[in-house]
Every structure is written in structure tokens, then in C-alpha cells.
Amino acid sequence: MQITLKLYAHLGDLLPAGSKQNKAMIEVPESISLNELIDHFHIPRPMAHLVLVNGVFVCDRDRDQPFALKPQDAVAIWPPVAGG
Amino acid sequence: MAWTKKILRVNLTDGVISAEPLNMEWAQQYLGQRGLATRYFVEEVDAQVDALSPDNKFIMATGPLTGTMASTGGRYSCITKSPLTGTIACSNSGGFFGAEMKNAGWDMIIFEGKSPTPVYLYVEDDQARLIPADDLWGKSVWATDEEIHKKHQDPQIRIACIGRAAESGNLFAAVVNDLHRAAGRSGVGTVLASKNVKAVALRGTRGVGNIKDMKRFIDTTFEHKKVLAANAVTGAGLPTYGTQVLMNVINELGALPTRNMREVRFEGAHSVSGEAMHEPRASDGKKNLTRNGGCFGCTIACGRISSVDRTHFSVKDKPQYWGNSGGLEYEAAWALGPDTGVDDLDALTYVNFLCNEDGLDPISFGSTVAAAMELFEDGVITTEQTGGIELKFGSAEALVKIAELTARGEGFGKEIGLGSKRLCEKYGRPELSMTVKGQEFPAYDPRGIQGMGLTYATSNRGACHLRSYTVSSEVLGIPIKTDPLATDGKPELVIAFQDATAAVDSSGLCIFSTFAWSLDNIAPQIDAACEGDWSVEKCAEVGARIWQLERDFNMRAGLTGADDTLPKRLLKDAANVGPAEGKVCDLGAMLPKYYELRGWTTEGQLTPETRQRYGLPS
Numbered sequence: 201m202q203i204t205l206k207l208y209a210h211l212g213d214l215l216p217a218g219s220k221q222n223k224a225m226i227e228v229p230e231s232i233s234l235n236e237l238i239d240h241f242h243i244p245r246p247m248a249h250l251v252l253v254n255g256v257f258v259c260d261r262d263r264d265q266p267f268a269l270k271p272q273d274a275v276a277i278w279p280p281v282a283g284g
Numbered sequence: 285m286a287w288t289k290k291i292l293r294v295n296l297t298d299g300v301i302s303a304e305p306l307n308m309e310w311a312q313q314y315l316g317q318r319g320l321a322t323r324y325f326v327e328e329v330d331a332q333v334d335a336l337s338p339d340n341k342f343i344m345a346t347g348p349l350t351g352t353m354a355s356t357g358g359r360y361s362c363i364t365k366s367p368l369t370g371t372i373a374c375s376n377s378g379g380f381f382g383a384e385m386k387n388a389g390w391d392m393i394i395f396e397g398k399s400p401t402p403v404y405l406y407v408e409d410d411q412a413r414l415i416p417a418d419d420l421w422g423k424s425v426w427a428t429d430e431e432i433h434k435k436h437q438d439p440q441i442r443i444a445c446i447g448r449a450a451e452s453g454n455l456f457a458a459v460v461n462d463l464h465r466a467a468g469r470s471g472v473g474t475v476l477a478s479k480n481v482k483a484v485a486l487r488g489t490r491g492v493g494n495i496k497d498m499k500r501f502i503d504t505t506f507e508h509k510k511v512l513a514a515n516a517v518t519g520a521g522l523p524t525y526g527t528q529v530l531m532n533v534i535n536e537l538g539a540l541p542t543r544n545m546r547e548v549r550f551e552g553a554h555s556v557s558g559e560a561m562h563e564p565r566a567s568d569g570k571k572n573l574t575r576n577g578g579c580f581g582c583t584i585a586c587g588r589i590s591s592v593d594r595t596h597f598s599v600k601d602k603p604q605y606w607g608n609s610g611g612l613e614y615e616a617a618w619a620l621g622p623d624t625g626v627d628d629l630d631a632l633t634y635v636n637f638l639c640n641e642d643g644l645d646p647i648s649f650g651s652t653v654a655a656a657m658e659l660f661e662d663g664v665i666t667t668e669q670t671g672g673i674e675l676k677f678g679s680a681e682a683l684v685k686i687a688e689l690t691a692r693g694e695g696f697g698k699e700i701g702l703g704s705k706r707l708c709e710k711y712g713r714p715e716l717s718m719t720v721k722g723q724e725f726p727a728y729d730p731r732g733i734q735g736m737g738l739t740y741a742t743s744n745r746g747a748c749h750l751r752s753y754t755v756s757s758e759v760l761g762i763p764i765k766t767d768p769l770a771t772d773g774k775p776e777l778v779i780a781f782q783d784a785t786a787a788v789d790s791s792g793l794c795i796f797s798t799f800a801w802s803l804d805n806i807a808p809q810i811d812a813a814c815e816g817d818w819s820v821e822k823c824a825e826v827g828a829r830i831w832q833l834e835r836d837f838n839m840r841a842g843l844t845g846a847d848d849t850l851p852k853r854l855l856k857d858a859a860n861v862g863p864a865e866g867k868v869c870d871l872g873a874m875l876p877k878y879y880e881l882r883g884w885t886t887e888g889q890l891t892p893e894t895r896q897r898y899g900l901p902s
């Protein structure tokens with residue numbers, strides 16, 4: 201199935217080459233868990249600090265859950281960041 | 285140095301300047317800067333005072349850690365009564381000015397009365413004098429800074445001043461120091477202008493003193509710098525991306541107020557984000573962001589130094605804006621961008637330069653323009669009022685033009701200078717003003733981040749994110765992650781943030797240090813520097829006392845619990861997309877509990893027991 205992966209701050213470099221605006225449409229198996237997705241894109245786990253699926257935060261302990269995503273979902277990931 | 289134990293009092297009406305000892309009993313109760321200056325202010329000024337009358341006072345105050353080797357210890361605050369909100373105003377700024385004040389030997393400068401003609405205050409250690417500034421009146425912040433440096437032939441002078449916006453009576457004018465650091469909110473610059481004070485120029489050579497336990501202070505500040513360096517946010521995230529990294533986070537979350545807070549996601553967010561500031565632009569291959577920068581003694585260095593594309597319409601005939609200057613912070617980028625629907629990074633950067641150049645609060649400016657755009661779209665105002673400007677959402681040209689006019693206080697810019705509340709009232713549409721207590725909102729939609737709704741409604745200076753930044757917890761997971769859509773536990777969370785923030789704002793340290801430090805890290809640094817026992821508990825207690833003191837002032841000024849509310853749009857119109865879709869801000873679920881925990885009546889008034897508990901002045 202197809203989902204949108206968005207990687208921000210310095211994680212943007214880990215997106216497929218040619219990606220624009222920090223996002224890429226990618227093909228993933230339906231059974232994928234968020235941690236498998238994170239590992240697949242070589243994101244060091246501590247750097248996957250803020251993980252949002254369609255804008256909703258997914259905490260650490262739920263990231264091993266298989267079948268976590270639906271087609272067309274948007275997964276957005278940030279390293280530890282802050283502002284104000 | 286910790287407290288210098290000296291205050292400089294400047295009576296502008298008769299031109300008399302005097303030194304006096306700091307009230308050390310109050311220092312033990314209110315620490316410094318925000319808290320201590322507010323204590324002086326409430327003692328000396330009638331809460332009902334007209335903010336722009338000579339009877340209002342204006343205090344510049346440092347904290348005991350300002351100017352020390354503690355990381356981020358370069359802060360000072362401007363305390364006065366706000367002409368925008370009618371509440372206490374306290375605006376905090378970094379740069380180098382605060383540390384210079386400390387090095388000159390002063391904890392605070394209190395301005396009272398009104399000078400008959402324009403002046404600036406020049407302080408060189410113990411020596412202070414008022415100097416005529418007729419030749420500086422009518423000049424921008426940047427021009428004033430240059431002139432004063434030239435006049436004194438001393439590049440090391442640190443200057444805080446007002447620009448043309450404040451002189452024109454703009455109600456959200458800032459005090460800008462070191463060219464692009466600002467005590468930005470609540471119109472503190474407007475008060476300085478009303479007193480005919482153009483600038484404060486300082487030179488301090490006294491160095492550090494009055495540290496209670498120097499060895500312990502050196503050790504603890506050194507250890508805590510290591511904590512900042514090792515933390516992923518303060519050691520890497522903030523220096524690299526600055527606060528602007530939040531643009532995509534908050535947009536993704538569906539909490540990015542868009543087009544005068546009608547919507548909660550902005551389709552052009554990426555184009556004006558921290559990530560976009562790192563992308564080479566088509567015309568010259570340069571990035572918007574040139575480098576980061578830091579305030580005095582700061583080991584985080586979140587500041588942005590940026591440039592505008594020389595071929596951009598806003599600057600192509602203005603080479604004076606081709607160089608590097610203070611770049612976009614998140615709040616400014618949001619107000620100038622998503623809130624006005626403009627997705628042009630160069631236009632936003634140029635307008636941000638103008639805000640620094642002439643002393644405008646970019647949050648209030650952008651939000652007021654957003655309200656004006658909605659008025660324009662609804663046909664309530666037309667090109668007749670705007671002087672021909674097609675003030676449409678998304679128009680970078682209109683934003684740039686209106687910024688130039690507002691910075692100089694000309695044309696329709698004069699009306700923008702009223703702020704959103706007065707502007708919308710003037711045109712009979714008060715519901716379009718996105719303000720609390722007359723101050724414009726910052727960049728978090730409380731439908732998607734519920735704790736921020738309570739934060740805005742109860743903030744002692746009107747809508748503001750810096751009074752309790754629950755975004756830290758609700759979005760970023762610092763110190764613990766809470767659910768942004770829940771209201772349970774938010775009154776407790778907001779109070780904890782409000783109190784801790786009041787303490788940090790009174791210490792001389794920067795609130796951004798709290799992305800890595802808690803009071804557990806900050807209290808030992810205060811304790812090593814300052815007389816008395818500064819435990820974590822005492823710091824929290826001092827923070828709570830400051831909050832109650834500010835509230836008490838506002839109540840005396842005539843505000844009531846009815847002012848602790850939000851615009852109807854946020855209470856009645858549900859978010860249209862994202863996780864908060866279908867939700868409004870459920871303020872009613874949080875406010876009664878908040879009052880109870882604060883020790884206030886159901887009407888929001890301090891009870892006699894609460895006043896007594898915190899030892900508030902009668």
C-alpha cells in the first residue's frame with residue numbers, strides 16, 4: 201500500500217533521493233509496524249522522537265504494533281526538537 | 285554578578301537621576317527581573333493609571349544571574365502597564381544589553397514621569413545622564429543605534445531603543461536592543477515613547493561580583509552547560525533549526541492557526557518552515573539562513589541570522605536590506621505567514637527585518653494584519669481605507685506594503701497600529717479579533733492543543749505562549765508527554781508551567797534553557813550565586829507569588845474573571861481538519877478547576893487567604 205512519509209529536520213536526508221518538501225510517497229507492506237518503517241529508513245530509534253500518524257502522536261510502546269497503518273496515511277517523524 | 289543591590293531611578297519630568305539600594309527583603313520574595321520589578325511597580329504605580337500618562341512608570345530589570353557565567357544568563361525585562369491590554373506588561377529580551385546593565389552596576393533602571401523633550405539615557409558604570417535626542421526622534425532603531433555609537437565613539441556601548449512605530453503611537457511597539465533582539469510584546473516600546481525616551485545606551489566595565497559561593501557557582505554552571513550540550517534539543521535541534529523547526533510540527537498536528545485562525549492547517553507551511561530556511565534558493569544558490577547566533581553567555585545559540593534574496597520584489601531596489609540580519613523565529617514566521625496566508629519566505633524575512641528596524645511586535649503585527657485581511661475579504665474595509673492596498677489573504681505584496689506603512693506609522697499602517705481588538709471594534713466586527721485581554725494570539729491553536737487555551741485565557745499579559753508553554757509537554761514530550769486534545773490534568777499542568785516560568789523569568793536565564801533544565805537544574809545555580817536559600821521549592825513558591833502579584837495588579841486595574849476567555853471562534857467553531865477535527869477549545873472544562881487550584885473565587889478574584897499565603901502587599 202502507499203503511504204506518505206515525512207522526515208523533518210536533519211532526518212530529511214534519509215528520504216529517497218529527489219524527495220521534495222521533506223516528504224515522499226512510498227510503498228510499504230500492510231503489516232508494517234512503525235518501528236519497522238523507522239528501521240527501514242535507517243532512522244536511529246532515539247532520533248524518532250516525535251512520531252505522528254495523520255497528526256496523532258504514537259508513543260514508543262505502540263510502535264511495534266503490526267498493521268499500524270492504512271493506505272494513504274501520513275507518517276511524520278522528527279528528532280528531538282523544540283521551539284517557542 | 286548576582287544582585288548589584290543598586291537601582292538607578294530616572295525622573296524624566298525634572299531630569300533628576302539618583303541611585304538607591306535594592307530592597308533585599310523583596311529580592312528574597314521575588315528574586316529579580318520580572319518578579320522583583322513587578323513588586324516595585326505595584327508599590328509605586330496606581331493600577332488604574334493610564335498607560336500612556338506620565339504617571340505610568342517603566343522599569344528595565346535584570347535578574348541575579350544576568351551577566352554571569354551561567355548559560356543563557358543575558359536576559360532583562362521591561363515592566364510597565366501595557367497600553368495594549370491594560371494589564372501588567374512584562375517583556376523579556378536577550379542579546380547583550382541586560383548583561384551590560386549588570387556590568388555597569390545596576391539591577392534595575394526605573395523611569396518615571398515624562399521628559400519635556402526627546403532624550404536618551406546614557407550610563408557608563410556609575411555615571412548616568414540624559415542627553416537630548418531631538419535629532420534621533422523620527423529615526424529607526426537601526427539608525428538610532430548607529431548614531432549613538434558614532435556620537436560616543438564607542439563600539440562597545442549596548443543600546444536598547446524604540447523606532448518610528450512607537451513614536452507614531454502604535455500600541456504594540458517593541459523595545460529593540462542590539463539591533464534585532466526585542467522586548468516585543470504588549471507595547472512596552474509605546475510606553476517608552478510616551479515618556480519621550482528614545483534610547484538607553486549602556487557601557488559597563490565592572491565585571492562579576494557579589495556571587496555568594498564562587499567556587500560552587502563555577503562548578504554548577506559548568507556542569508549545567510554540559511547538560512545543555514548533551515541534550516538533543518538544546519545541544520543540536522535549537523542551534524541548527526531554531527524555533528522555526530516547529531512550523532511543520534504544529535501544522536502536521538492540525539494546530540497551526542491559519543488565515544486569522546479560521547483554519548488549523550496551512551498548505552504553504554513548508555515554504556516558510558525551518559527546513560525551507562536551509563534550502564538553497566533558485567536565484568543565487570544561497571540559503572535563507574546564513575548562520576545561527578547567540579545571546580550573551582548562551583551555549584544554545586538558537587538565534588537566526590538570515591538574508592533576503594536580492595532579486596525578490598521586496599528588496600530588489602533596496603540594497604540596504606541585502607545583508608544579513610535577524611531572521612525568522614517561529615512565532616514571527618507564523619504571524620507573518622500562515623496567519624496572513626502568505627507563503628513567501630523572502631517576504632516574511634524582509635517584513636521581520638522591518639519589525640526589528642522600527643520596533644514592531646511581529647506577532648501582534650501579523651495577527652492584526654490577518655484580522656484586517658478578514659475585514660477586507662468581508663467587504664467591511666475596502667481599498668478606500670487601505671489607501672489602495674488589496675489586502676487579501678495570501679498577498680505577499682500587501683503584507684510588505686502594510687508592514688512598511690506600519691513601521692513608519694503612516695497611512696493604513698496607523699490603523700494596524702491600533703492592534704486587532706481596537707481595529708475590529710472600530711469596524712463593528714469585534715468577533716474577528718483573535719485576542720485575549722486585547723493581546724494577539726501566538727502560533728498554537730487551542731482547539732488542537734487544549735492546554736494552550738487555558739494558558740491564553742489566564743495569561744497575565746493577554747494571549748501569550750511564554751507564560752506557560754504547555755506545548756512542551758502536550759506536543760514535544762518535555763518533560764513528559766501529555767495528550768494535546770485532553771483537558772484532564774491541564775489546570776495542574778498550566779499552573780506548574782506558569783509558576784516555573786515566572787521563576788525563570790526572574791532569574792536572568794532564558795526560558796529556552798528549560799527544554800533541558802528544570803528547576804532542579806536552575807535552583808542550584810541561583811543558590812550558588814544568591815544570598816539566602818534557593819531550593820527548588822522556594823523557586824516554585826516565588827514563581828507562584830509572582831503570578832498572584834501580577835493577577836492582583838490586573839484585578840486592581842479593573843479586569844475581572846470575565847476577561848479570562850477566548851474569542852468565540854475558538855470556543856464555538858470546530859477545527860476543520862486534523863486530529864482536532866470537530867473539536868473546539870473546551871475552556872469551560874479547565875477554568876473552574878484552575879481558579880480553585882489558584883485559590884481564587886469562582887469569579888477569579890484572589891481570596892484573602894490566598895493574598896495572605898503569598899504575603900501580597902495590601
Ligand code: SF4
Pocket residue numbers: 356357358378379577578579580582583584585586587794795796797
Ligand atoms: S536560547 Fe536563544 S534566545 Fe535564549 S539566550 Fe540562547 S540564543 Fe538567546
